[in-house]
Amino acid sequence: AQSVAQPEDQVNVAEGNPLTVKCTYSVSGNPYLFWYVQYPNRGLQFLLKYITGDNLVKGSYGFEAEFNKSQTSFHLKKPSALVSDSALYFCAVRDRDRGSTLGRLYFGRGTQLTVWP
Amino acid sequence: DSGVTQTPKHLITATGQRVTLRCSPRSGDLSVYWYQQSLDQGLQFLIQYYNGEERAKGNILERFSAQQFPDLHSELNLSSLELGDSALYFCASSVDSVGTEAFFGQGTRLTVV
Numbered sequence: 001a002q003s004v005a006q007p008e009d010q011v012n013v014a015e016g017n018p019l020t021v022k023c024t025y026s027v028s029g030n031p032y033l034f035w036y037v038q039y040p041n042r043g044l045q046f047l048l049k050y051i052t053g054d055n056l057v058k059g060s061y062g063f064e065a066e067f068n069k070s071q072t073s074f075h076l077k078k079p080s081a082l083v084s085d086s087a088l089y090f091c092a093v094r095d096r097d098r099g100s101t102l103g104r105l106y107f108g109r110g111t112q113l114t115v116w117p
Numbered sequence: 118d119s120g121v122t123q124t125p126k127h128l129i130t131a132t133g134q135r136v137t138l139r140c141s142p143r144s145g146d147l148s149v150y151w152y153q154q155s156l157d158q159g160l161q162f163l164i165q166y167y168n169g170e171e172r173a174k175g176n177i178l179e180r181f182s183a184q185q186f187p188d189l190h191s192e193l194n195l196s197s198l199e200l201g202d203s204a205l206y207f208c209a210s211s212v213d214s215v216g217t218e219a220f221f222g223q224g225t226r227l228t229v230v
Contacts, residue, residue: 103172
């Protein structure tokens with residue numbers, strides 16, 4: 001069964017420092033991978049996705065993510081955190097194989113990122 | 118703004134009642150997805166419609182139903198509501214049936230009292 005794990009409920013970093021939000025997945029076959037961000041009282045906003053190709057994916061607001069097939073990980077990174085990056089971050093996977101519920105996203109439980117000044 | 122519109126933003130109702138949540142997808146998107154976000158279950162997929170037809174079903178209770186209309190807007194109907202149905206309900210849309218990139222609405226916060 002497809003599953004996504006975000007091992008850290010919370011990540012705290014100082015502004016200007018690099019940040020990493022971890023994600024590992026377990027799916028059959030090769031998945032599509034996504035990161036979404038949720039600000040308070042807002043919907044989910046798409047950050048970036050990995051479909052194929054370069055393992056380092058660049059997304060919105062200076063975020064990037066590294067796909068590691070051997071470790072089944074898709075960690076979200078940013079070289080220099082901003083206070084405005086504080087939000088709830090979700091990793092998600094979608095099945096690539098035919099015959100499954102292709103459009104469905106499987107989400108992790110979310111990681112609350114807090115960037116302090 | 119994602120272009121996905123959900124109404125109402127907030128809904129408070131009593132146990133046993135029935136409510137309807139509405140979603141208008143982005144212009145040109147044919148797929149609509151419904152998700153439930155709760156503290157204990159996280160984000161759970163409920164159901165997907167593509168161009169008016171049900172495409173996939175997730176952890177949707179029998180008390181819940183959905184449909185997608187010819188103009189592509191969708192409604193999620195929740196009946197015989199229980200306290201545990203209190204959650205944030207998200208709608209998402211994508212241009213295709215495989216959700217290559219899904220855009221989410223701001224959600225409807227349902228509180229059952």
